[in-house]
Amino acid sequence: MKFLKRPVLALGLVLAGWLLQGGTAAAYTCWSPHCYGIVRWQEQPEYFGAYTDITLGRITCSGCDGFVTNEVWLVQRPSAECPQQCWVEAGYTTDGGHNGPYFFWDEVPPGGQYVQHNLGPADPVGSVDHFMIVKDGRVSPATFLVFIYNDTFSTLYGGLSATRTATAMVADHIDMGQELFGSRGITTSATAFTRNIRAVVPLGPEYVFWYWPQTTAGFVMQDMPPFAWWDTLPPVPFGSPEGGRFMTWTP
Amino acid sequence: MSWRNAVLSFLLAAAAATAMAGDQGPRGLQPPKDKPHRPVGIKAVAPRPGGGFKKEDVGNYLHTFNLPRNQGPSQQLGVVSLEFMSVSTLRTRIPADTTGFDGGEQVGLALLEGPLAFRSPQGGEPFTASKGYAVFDADTGNLLIVGTLEQ
Numbered sequence: 001m002k003f004l005k006r007p008v009l010a011l012g013l014v015l016a017g018w019l020l021q022g023g024t025a026a027a028y029t030c031w032s033p034h035c036y037g038i039v040r041w042q043e044q045p046e047y048f049g050a051y052t053d054i055t056l057g058r059i060t061c062s063g064c065d066g067f068v069t070n071e072v073w074l075v076q077r078p079s080a081e082c083p084q085q086c087w088v089e090a091g092y093t094t095d096g097g098h099n100g101p102y103f104f105w106d107e108v109p110p111g112g113q114y115v116q117h118n119l120g121p122a123d124p125v126g127s128v129d130h131f132m133i134v135k136d137g138r139v140s141p142a143t144f145l146v147f148i149y150n151d152t153f154s155t156l157y158g159g160l161s162a163t164r165t166a167t168a169m170v171a172d173h174i175d176m177g178q179e180l181f182g183s184r185g186i187t188t189s190a191t192a193f194t195r196n197i198r199a200v201v202p203l204g205p206e207y208v209f210w211y212w213p214q215t216t217a218g219f220v221m222q223d224m225p226p227f228a229w230w231d232t233l234p235p236v237p238f239g240s241p242e243g244g245r246f247m248t249w250t251p
Numbered sequence: 252m253s254w255r256n257a258v259l260s261f262l263l264a265a266a267a268a269t270a271m272a273g274d275q276g277p278r279g280l281q282p283p284k285d286k287p288h289r290p291v292g293i294k295a296v297a298p299r300p301g302g303g304f305k306k307e308d309v310g311n312y313l314h315t316f317n318l319p320r321n322q323g324p325s326q327q328l329g330v331v332s333l334e335f336m337s338v339s340t341l342r343t344r345i346p347a348d349t350t351g352f353d354g355g356e357q358v359g360l361a362l363l364e365g366p367l368a369f370r371s372p373q374g375g376e377p378f379t380a381s382k383g384y385a386v387f388d389a390d391t392g393n394l395l396i397v398g399t400l401e402q
Contacts, residue, residue, distance in 0.1 A: 036373045098294060098394075108371070115396065116398065120292065132282060156283055157350075159287075210279055
């Protein structure tokens with residue numbers, strides 16, 4: 001796993017890595033562990049929610065033996081109630097056994113088991129879909145709400161992740177980007193993540209996702225593939241583009 | 252610096268600080284308020300002519316395609332049972348969210364055994380289990396929900 005902070009260097013390595021592989025479909029060995037091209041933010045004591053706009057890129061599985069995702073994760077590191085991490089994630093994926101790209105969200109709540117929710121076909125390539133995970137402070141212990149939707153709400157999926165203990169998940173980092181599993185057949189186009197923002201408080205009775213844009217580059221980690229880099233670094237607070245423009249790619 | 256200039260400078264600085272503080276407070280985004288759509292799931296078990304599917308159909312599907320995002324070997328997955336029920340009943344049987352579904356809708360709950368290993372976020376170990384379940388749309392055979400069960 002490579003840790004890269006500087007976007008220019010990261011992009012240079014992306015292109016160099018791809019060219020070294022002949023500029024063709026990338027070879028990969030992503031069984032255990034899986035491969036990732038992600039950015040991680042872990043500066044805050046708690047992340048109350050995560051949101052990103054993904055401009056859906058092409059993700060294909062041509063005789064592949066695994067799967068690929070573009071998504072966002074809200075994660076609590078291992079603890080007494082989360083021995084293998086707790087998390088809520090939302091994104092879109094394709095794999096070798098099922099129909100083309102589809103939306104999903106998965107969870108492991110505190111004291112709970114793994115659950116995956118396979119929602120339905122993803123919107124067409126080029127669509128901008130919104131992925132929101134937010135802690136709901138209107139109930140105790142707090143739950144997490146998941147939304148996947150587009151501007152017209154022709155796509156609108158929801159979900160609720162509830163703790164199985166007396167305490168709610170306390171997320172200590174946000175991951176965002178691409179996950180790759182398998183060894184052959186998967187390619188994706190360069191995919192943009194924009195409006196990268198984080199909730200600063202749990203959802204309250206006013207039902208507003210109070211947020212602050214990501215203002216740091218976080219830690220970029222890439223297994224090449226997936227490649228991952230900042231096309232545009234997160235600007236100063238509320239500058240444009242809000243939360244920067246992050247890219248993933250498996251050529 | 253005269254008193255007049257000093258006061259003017261102080262007022263300008265205070266105004267600038269106030270403006271900056273206003274810009275740097277959190278902003279609000281409205282989460283969706285409408286009822287979420289009903290998940291359609293992903294294509295999985297093909298219904299038999301005349302409708303419906305059986306336990307062996309689920310087994311064939313699992314052995315051929317495996318469960319989504321499962322690292323465990325598909326050939327070792329076994330179907331313990333397949334039972335059709337309403338979503339309301341399903342809610343009493345498994346700890347899974349059913350947002351978007353009406354309580355009266357029919358689903359098929361397949362209880363599974365075999366090595367299950369689902370991915371975790373970067374840096375974590377796979378979530379492993381020897382028991383699990385899969386929920387299918389009773390009409391289309393589409394796969395809706397998958398989960399692990401306590402050992």
